[in-house]
Amino acid sequence: MDWASLAGLLLAVAGILSGQFLEGGHMDSLVQPAAFVIVVVGTIGAVLLQSGSVNFVRGIAMARWIFFPPEDKSRTLVQDITMWSTTARREGLLSLERFLDDVKDDFTAKGLRMIIDGIDPYKIREILEVDISTYERRERHGAKVWEAAGGYSPTIGILGAVLGLIHVMENLTDPGKLGGGIAVAFVATIYGVGLANLVFLPVANKLKTLISDEVRRREMLTDVFCSVANGDNARVVEERRLAYK
Template identity: 75%
Template sequence: MDWASLAGIALALAGVAAGQVLDGGQIGSLLQPAAFLIVAVGTMGAVLLQSGMASFVRGMRMLRWVFSPPVSKSNTLKQDALLWSATARREGLLSLERFVDTVNDRYAEKGLRLIVDGIDPYKIREILDVDISSYERRERQAIRIWEAAGGYAPTIGILGAVLGLIHVMENLGDPARLGSGIAVAFVATVYGVGLANLIFLPVANKLKNIVGDEVRRREMLADVFCSVANGDNARVVEERILAYS
């Protein structure tokens, strides 16, 4: 569990609530279901229209990484890479076949299989680079739904404000109903700007960092596999690994 993410959200919401109270307002005035519905559903609808179902679903599933990031395998794989290099130098490339079914990483398994199959090192690099590019493009396309939400939410909030003001104008003859319309108008703007800058954009940036770490890990493995296929000295492989530390 990433407690920093939970603390960040709690701190942001607490800051807004504390500012409202210190300014003489009440927390209850910020709780407007109609305003939240307009902003949240409107934003998600716009994002779905832009991104398509596959990217939208993928991006929503990635939200869990903000609070429970994928377990990093970098340190373990670095040790494994040194073992693969030493084994290949000592016993030959075919000796790596015994590691193919035991490595707990699909990308590493793919690289090992390419080496065992005797693929040319340059072809191995080309294949692994295409794999990295495809992975990064797919993941970043999913992350864009949160960036898009951060862009649409403030505008949808303004739309909610206009709807609230229309409600106010329709009920000028009934003062008792003016307060709710004005509340929806202003709170919708708060929801739009707040969700964009306190939730959507921070989530997008955190997911970018997580994907960036995974891309660097795969690039490291691609370098390692090319070195092993070329028969480079274990010291060379180690230096390549240290370059990614």
């Protein structure tokens, strides 16, 4: 659990609500179902139109990384790399086959399998780099779902404000309906701007950071696999790994 992300979200919301309270406002004034429907449903529709169903579903699924990011296995990975390079140097590349059953990551297993099969290091790098590029493109399309939501929601909030003002103008002769229309107008803008800057854009940026970290890990593994396939000394392999710190 990433407690910092949870704390950040709660702190941001608490700051807005506290400001509303200190200014003498009421929480009820911020609860406007019509404004919520306009902003949230409108934003979802615009994002779905841009991203397509596959990327949209992937982006929603990736949201769990905000509070439950992928497990950091860097310490275990350091031990594994040292073991692979030492074993390959002493016993040959085929000796790495006994480690395959313990590898849960598909990318790592793919690299080890190519080393064991005796594939040329340049071919290993070429294949793994294509794999990395495909992974990065796919995951970034998912992250862009949230980035797109951050771009559309403020504008849709403005549309909600305009709709609210239209409602006000239509009921100028009925003072009882003016307050509700004005409330929808301003609250829609708050929802649009607030969701964009407190949720959508922070989520998008964090996902992009997590994707970049994983891409860097895979690039490091690619260098390590090519070095092991070349029969480099364990110290050389370690220096390649350290270069990615």
